[in-house]
Amino acid sequence: MLVFDENIAEWVTSVEESMSKYTVEFKGTKEGVTIYCQESAGFEEILLDLAARLRQRAVFFGQSKVRIDVGGRQLTEAEQERLADVLAQNSKLVLAGVQTSATRPAEASLARRRGETAELKLENCKEGRSIVIKRTLRSGQSVHYPGNVIVLGDVNPGAEIVAEGDIFVYGTLRGIAHAGRSGDRSASVVALRLAPTQLRIASVISRAPDESSLPNQPEYAYISEDRIMIAAVNTK
């Protein structure tokens, strides 16, 4: 999936350079495609260009989700419908929404640097202080930290990590991990091998199943609907 996104982004970069005579500009993101409309261009011109560009590249985009960024314009309902029509007639793209420069997500201005392969979504980024522990935590040892905790080693049974932020274990987590201890329900616990005695995120507690084998791939734990869920970290 990510590979596909990167292709779009690369393609967009090359297009930006060579074909800037167009009044619409395509940008690939992880979430799909955003089409930017040139501020100075007239609406009819944009519709024409859009139709042409879509026909050229429809196969490439497939059924991605698309947002159309109309910049400072205030479109009437009729104009919005015409945009949607052009899209539907010339591609299989799914219109996810129309945005203006005012409603544009903050990341739109990010990642415009050359050579960037995919746009980073700011809302997926979390900033905060972290501590890196470059050794194995053994039984009876515990780390309490008002931020993220990163362990380069194992966390053995009987050891404990309590973090206000996220917990990352580059090793096997067998002890107790408590992420988001001050109530951050978006906190997660990641480990190369996740086999904790007990996991806590915010105020949700779960314990290891009584019979469980050690996974041999990285996993992460997060809260979903008041329960702690475990999922594989997709490294592809």
Add this chain to the structure above:
Amino acid sequence: MGAVIVITSGKGGVGKTTTTANLGVGLAMLGEKVVLIDADIGLRNLDVVMGLENRIVYDLVDVVEGNCRPKQALIRDKRYDTLFLLPAAQTRDKNAVTPEQMKKLCAELKEEYDYILVDCPAGIEQGFRNAIAGAERALIVTTPEVSAVRDADRIIGLLEAADLGDPKLIINRLRPDMVKRGDMMDIEDILEILAIDLIGVIPDDEKIIISTNRGEPVVANDNGSLSGQAYRNIVRRVRGESVPFLQLYKNSSIFSRLKKIMGLSG
């Protein structure tokens, strides 16, 4: 200049005293001058295992309190004349000795002896702190049980904190039949958690109990027992030799892994 080695475990009853006695006798059999210190004050039994109980006059507390010189308190072994025991006091408690006193005593003894083996009491309190105070090397004894391994892990952490790094692991009372059935932790499972070097694996063996009751450590018995052989191998590894591991059960992958860990492969 000798080496001071503490034999410790965290959990009680896993074989510290048995190991101290066997390593002491084994080292003395190879001509080393050895002192065994029973640091388990109030619960002494190294003297019983060595069959020397009836010869005790002075003990560890007498030495640190200055009631006698260290040499006066040392009991020479019945069979090996380079082997000595410094017994624990039975009627005092662990607070009768301080870590500083132990440090001083060990420093003094290693001037004259090749190996000072300290039999550590169970637990992580004062007795443990005394026992490790003068040591520069540590052997950790565990049995293949989850609780014993957990305590060994705790001890390794405490030793690290005390700057007593690179301890070696002895796995005691392994039962190959149970491991094969999947009813006992495997060597590999234990090493995966503790992640320290293995220096020996001793099978569960009734000969140990018999020899302990007789006050004649199994290491000296030439009766073909696997446990005796296992202890003799550990003795040689303690002296710095590399000795292949005993094949306690057939599982080539485990033993090739062990050899890798010990750097003995190839």
